[in-house]
Amino acid sequence: MISQQAFDAVTAMFHRVSGIQLTTAKRALVTGRLQKLAQARGIGNVDRYVEMLLDENDPDELVRVVDKLTTNETYFFREPEHFEFLARMLGRRSGSQPPFRVWSAASSSGEEAYSIAMLLADHLGPRGWEVVGTDLSTAMVDAARRALYPLERARQMPQAYLKRYCLRGMGEYEGQLLISRDLRANVRFTGANLMESLPDLGTFDVIFLRNVLIYFDPPAKEAIAGRVIGKLKRDGYLFTGHAESLTATRLPLRSVQPAVYELA
Ligand SMILES: C[S@@+](CC[C@H](N)C(=O)[O-])C[C@H]1O[C@@H](n2cnc3c(N)ncnc32)[C@H](O)[C@@H]1O
Structure with missing residues (x-):
């Protein structure tokens, strides 16, 4: 599970970009979603991935994080x-x-x-x-x-x-x-x-x-x-x-x- 400190840091960044505030109840979900991105970079640990993300400040990687953390559920002729x-x-x-x-x-x-x-x-x-x-x-x-x-x-x-x-x-x-x-x-x-x-x-x-x-x-x-x-x-x-x-x-x-x- 992501540490509270890394969770706060990554959700603050996500809030700045998207305006969406993820509460601590979403910690497991955020962990799962970031784990996939961490693996793609060959990093086995989510906290280390967040550290790298904030250190490097690479706009492409930030876009990938925002993409992963948004909820995109939808279907044809909804409502x-x-x-x-x-x-x-x-x-x-x-x-x-x-x-x-x-x-x-x-x-x-x-x-x-x-x-x-x-x-x-x-x-x-x-x-x-x-x-x-x-x-x-x-x-x-x-x-x-x-x-x-x-x-x-x-x-x-x-x-x-x-x-x-x-x-x-x-x-x-x-x-x-x-x-x-x-x-x-x-x-x-x-x-x-x-x-x-x-x-x-x-x-x-x-x-x-x-x-x-x-x-x-x-x-x-x-x-x-x-x-x-x-x-x-x-x-x-x-x-x-x-x-x-x-x-x-x-x-x-x-x-x-x-x-x-x-x-x-
Ligand atoms: C649950 S989907 C809704 C899709 C569709 N409107 C529907 O009702 O089925 C929410 C979408 O809002 C987008 N979204 C979240 N924050 C946004 C923002 N600040 N600006 C634009 N789109 C945003 C997400 O990327 C996601 O695709």
Whole structure:
């Protein structure tokens, strides 16, 4: 197990970069995740690995640590109420409007962004829309661009979408799916830290900010949500995870239904 001193040092570094505070309850988890990185460097002891990390201050190694310590769990069509809401929104849209833009902030390995893209392609056709996915973890951004997933993450994906927008892997890719090239053409991924000023991404009709606020304390959560809604169009909607209410904040938001907000 990692020593308390090494744990404090590495989690302080992680907090500075990501804004996420890992409590001592996560000591075993942090030990397990850092052990893998230590082994890759031929170091048998996690405390020595942390010492090396802080001494060398190598930005590539720091990125690897941040990648390992973020929680990236996600799957296709998670929290289906948001996709139902989006489908109703698209149903109300008339023909000649500007491109419909959706942002998956904290997109992890990309399942959320591609689920949105499937719905948009189904309702609006192959053009006239765009999905942008961003995440702090460079490893996750790379995985999202690769667009190759274990089939079990698609349990909630409608069968028709699986057939239309995914290629089933064969041979060495058995048990995996690849998102079709056509769908990928309208989805792009880039790195962005929600704790810092955001890159110029334009404005969005819908922003998915789901299952990431839960890791932050109330002031950081409010600051992130405040920055994110700066990118929302006047008549746009913000979706948060169902465990992440923003109603207790002073942000200019009105609740529309659980985990759905519009600008006040
Ligand atoms: C549990 S996943 C959520 C994925 C997806 N939104 C969903 O609901 O299924 C949380 C993601 O937030 C990202 N994350 C954590 N801190 C972040 C930060 N400061 N800026 C941007 N992304 C961050 C992590 O890298 C991780 O991929």
